[in-house]
Amino acid sequence: MVKNHFTMKRNVIRKIVGGISFTSALFVFQACYGTPQDLGFDVLVEGQVKAKSTGLPIKGIRVAVADQLQYELTDSEGKFSFYAYKQEGLKLQFKDADAAENGVYLDKDTVLTGLSDRVSLEILLEEH
Amino acid sequence: MVAFYKKLAFKVVKKAITRQHDLNYLFWECTTRCNLHCLHCGSDCSKDSRHADMPVDDFLRAVDTIENRSPYFTVVFTGGEPLLRSDLELCGKELRKRGFRWSIVTNGHLYDKQRHISLLNAGMGALTISLDGLNDSHNWLRNNPASFDIVSNAIELAASSNRINFDVVSCINQKNINELEQLREFLISKNVRAWRLFTIIPIGRATNIPDLSLTDQQFLTLMNFIAKYRNHNEIDIKFSCEGYVGRYEPLVRDSRFFCRAGINIGSILIDGSISACPNIDRSFAQGTIYTDNFYEVWQHRFQPFRNREWTKTGQCASCKDYKDCQGNGFHNWHGSKENVLVCHHAKIENALKNHSLS
Numbered sequence: 001m002v003k004n005h006f007t008m009k010r011n012v013i014r015k016i017v018g019g020i021s022f023t024s025a026l027f028v029f030q031a032c033y034g035t036p037q038d039l040g041f042d043v044l045v046e047g048q049v050k051a052k053s054t055g056l057p058i059k060g061i062r063v064a065v066a067d068q069l070q071y072e073l074t075d076s077e078g079k080f081s082f083y084a085y086k087q088e089g090l091k092l093q094f095k096d097a098d099a100a101e102n103g104v105y106l107d108k109d110t111v112l113t114g115l116s117d118r119v120s121l122e123i124l125l126e127e128h
Numbered sequence: 129m130v131a132f133y134k135k136l137a138f139k140v141v142k143k144a145i146t147r148q149h150d151l152n153y154l155f156w157e158c159t160t161r162c163n164l165h166c167l168h169c170g171s172d173c174s175k176d177s178r179h180a181d182m183p184v185d186d187f188l189r190a191v192d193t194i195e196n197r198s199p200y201f202t203v204v205f206t207g208g209e210p211l212l213r214s215d216l217e218l219c220g221k222e223l224r225k226r227g228f229r230w231s232i233v234t235n236g237h238l239y240d241k242q243r244h245i246s247l248l249n250a251g252m253g254a255l256t257i258s259l260d261g262l263n264d265s266h267n268w269l270r271n272n273p274a275s276f277d278i279v280s281n282a283i284e285l286a287a288s289s290n291r292i293n294f295d296v297v298s299c300i301n302q303k304n305i306n307e308l309e310q311l312r313e314f315l316i317s318k319n320v321r322a323w324r325l326f327t328i329i330p331i332g333r334a335t336n337i338p339d340l341s342l343t344d345q346q347f348l349t350l351m352n353f354i355a356k357y358r359n360h361n362e363i364d365i366k367f368s369c370e371g372y373v374g375r376y377e378p379l380v381r382d383s384r385f386f387c388r389a390g391i392n393i394g395s396i397l398i399d400g401s402i403s404a405c406p407n408i409d410r411s412f413a414q415g416t417i418y419t420d421n422f423y424e425v426w427q428h429r430f431q432p433f434r435n436r437e438w439t440k441t442g443q444c445a446s447c448k449d450y451k452d453c454q455g456n457g458f459h460n461w462h463g464s465k466e467n468v469l470v471c472h473h474a475k476i477e478n479a480l481k482n483h484s485l486s
Contacts, residue, residue, distance in 0.1 A: 029383075031153055031393050031405055032326060032368040032457060036293040037202045038229035038253025069241065069288070070248050082249035083224070085291040 045112075046081035047121030049074050049094060051103065058105060058125060060098035066091035066109070073097060086115055094123055104128040131378070138384050139451075146391050146434055151426050152198035153388070155395035156187055157406045158216070159208040163237055165271050168299055168334040177208065179398045184219045190396055190417040191226065193424070198392075202254065203230040206406055208398075211238035217250035224251040231255060231293075236282030237275070244285050254293040255286050256324075261304030262311060268303055269340075280318065287319040295322035297368070302339045305346045308353045316362050325354060326368035329469055331407065331462055347472065348479035355379040371460065371472035372453035389458040390414075390433020394426055402426070404433055407459045433458065442467025449473055 030036045049061045057078025064071035065084050072082045084090060090112040096105045105125040112119055160177040162169075191203070203223055205216055211234050223230045231254035232247070239257065247255075260269045263276040270279075286294045296315055298304070304311070315323055327347065328340045342350065351373060357365045358379060367373065367380040369387065377384045389404035397403055401413035402425045412432060415425040432438060439455025444467075447453065453473060455461065460469040 029153070029369070029386075029388060029392070030324075031155070031204070031388070032370040032459075033233065033297075033405060033407055034153065034155065034204045034206070034393075035202070035231035035233055035254040035256040036295055036322065037153070037200045038231055038293055039200060040229060040253065041293075042251065042253065042291055044224070044251075070245055072249055083251040083291075084248075085289075 041086055042083040043086040043090070043115050044081070044118040045084050045090075045092065045121070046118070047079070047123060049078045049080070049123045049125060051105070052124040052126045059102045060096070061105070061125070062093075062095045062097035064093045064095065066093055086117075088113060088115070090115065092121075094125060096125075096128075135384070142386050145386075145388075149391050149426075149430070149434055150196075150198045151194065151392065151394050151423075152201045153393045154191075154201070154203045155206050155393070155406050156182075156203060157207065157395065157397045158182060158187070158205050158210050158219075159213055160398050161212050162207060162209045162235075163212060164209070164235055164275070166235075166333070167269050167271055167337055168301070168328045168340050169332050177398075181213060182396075182398060182400070184215055184222070186400070186417065187219065187396060188222055188226075190422040191223070191228065193422045194426075195423055197227065201228055203228050204233060205230065206233045209235055209238070211243065217246050220247070220250040220252060229253045234258075234282075235270070235275075236279040239282035239285065241285060244289070248289065248291060252292060256295055256297055257283055257286060258298070259283060259296050259311075259315075260299045260301075262307050262314065265301075265303040265307060269299065269301065283315075283320060284318050287321070293322075294320070295324050296320050297324045297326065299328050299340075300325050300342060300350055301328055302342065302346065305342060305349060308350070312357065312363065312365070320363060322364045322366075324366055324368050325350065326370050327470075327472075329370070329407070329459060331459075331469070342475075344475045344479040344482070347475045348483075351376045351380060351476060370457045371470065372449065372456055374449060374473040374476055376476060377452075385453065387454070387457045390430040396422070404430075405459055409459075409462045409465070412458075439468070441465075443471060443474070444468055447471075447473075 049058050050056060051058055059074055059076045061074040062071050063080045070084060072080045074080050092110045094108045106128055108125055159181045160179050210216060210232050220230050230252060233256045236257040259279050260266045266276045267273050283296060327342055328334050334340050354365055354367050372385040373380060389408060393404050395403050395406050396417055397406060400416045400418045402415045402417060402422060403413045414429040436454045440450060444450055444455050456468050456471060462469060
């Protein structure tokens, strides 16, 4: 109870101070030998890739952000998870990266809209 | 008149922020190993550090004590060279799960395409890479003949990401002070959008190399350079928050000088010590994560950081600008602490005085 009261008081003071600050100086700064602050322009993209015909997870699918260097490979459970730049129309590309090792599947693109901070996907790939 | 009220408002806000002392910027000195042996290193890092890297679990246990987190709370991995650790991504993901954002300060030597991708995947949100001049001057300071080319590649890679809040920092010294214009052009050509300049404080290895410190006139040149380009759109240039610069305060940064060490900035150092910026004299440590609750230490100790009256000594004792400066950046108090190591304000005033006399 005491802690809650203390927390509320701090939050009220924080809002008052933030209100009278004519810049974002209250929270946004960088230490002289540090980095700029991360202002949070990303989204956590996670999910699972499965075979459309069997419903089984597929390992070794390359999940890439279109027009960017970023990608990740699905694990043995077909799962992937990474942070990507949050933008309307974020395009993900799913590509079979290991030839015939875990089966052969057709590529698929997905465009994400209305993003919040986290998106969870289930992707079904057709066999070649 | 507007300037007067702006300055007054800033003072009010600064006082309130100091009283509030929200922690929202945490350095983690995750290693003191380094792959370079820079001439100016303030932490005397080496390839074979006497400290083992702190285990991620030890760090996370301390982080888990933090309550009432501020918006944009950022954990900054620093060193040594943090990229020597292969578990930064693991730690970064754990921090993101807990709602913290994180970033890295690096010399860029290990920042290749694969690491860039894995760090982004793990949720890195900001990055700073050091570049200390054009080819010869950078390599001189970094004590490595190949460094400039390696770091240039790293900068190009980092600048290609629209996700991370990325900037380049440069230590300005006697070898590169005459290269500022060319260096600016170079960074623009690499698509760098933010450039932070600072000078070298005579601590660590930097103590014994006179070429590292700017003369008063050179420091004034640096101020004028930043002021000249502050309002240009090609690249955001600013002076770091390392010190109070008097009449140049409104001209060289986003906001006026405010050393937030121990007020908003904390650190967990390699041996578990709890302090503020890692370049601050280690005798200011306020506790250790191995025997203290980190957040309780943050809340209830740190008095020398939040009340800086003790810095009113030496040349600061009679300074007319003391209320605005409050002893300059905290990292300027080392050893006996009888006087401030560097007074940026005095350097400017001396340079202007000498200029008007000549």
